[in-house]
Amino acid sequence: MDYERLLEEAGALLEGHFLLTSGLHSDKYIEKMRILEDPELMEPFFNKMIDLSPDTDWFVGPTLGGAIIAFELARMTGRKSAFAERIEAGRELKREFAIKNSDNIVIVDDILTTGSSIKETIKAIDKGKIIAAVVMIDRSTTNIEIDIPVKSVLKYPIENYREERCRLCKESVPLTKRGGKK
């Protein structure tokens, strides 16, 4: 399965000159809503995520994308799903999810960038055993230190540049603003 091509055809992979929420620039951008709005597009990713995931009792994802993915993977495998919501500092499992200490948990998310959403979700879980994380797209370019195995369906590294080191700025390519808090 050519996952990159599927995303390209859906218009989810953009090329250009982007100003990211972090203030950094990039020459590629993943338009996440082109993915999350399209269950048919996501289906092959869901299937592969289940292949990559060890057997588990729970799929837990950070809002918003991770929560949608967790629910669907739980539906497909007959397991349970929960989600970690953003709070002032980090994330929290605000609802009374019935996770038991003996339960295994796999964390899922849409796009892995810095690993902060996964790390915050790990911190938010105070019951059960977190055995792995599985993401749709790994766009990181550096090694992210997370204490559990992290697997991805598609590796799509995107380099970020500071403005003064940005090749596209030097070439005066128009800048497009992208991104926002999920």
Ligand SMILES: [Zn+2]
């Ligand atoms: Zn630039």
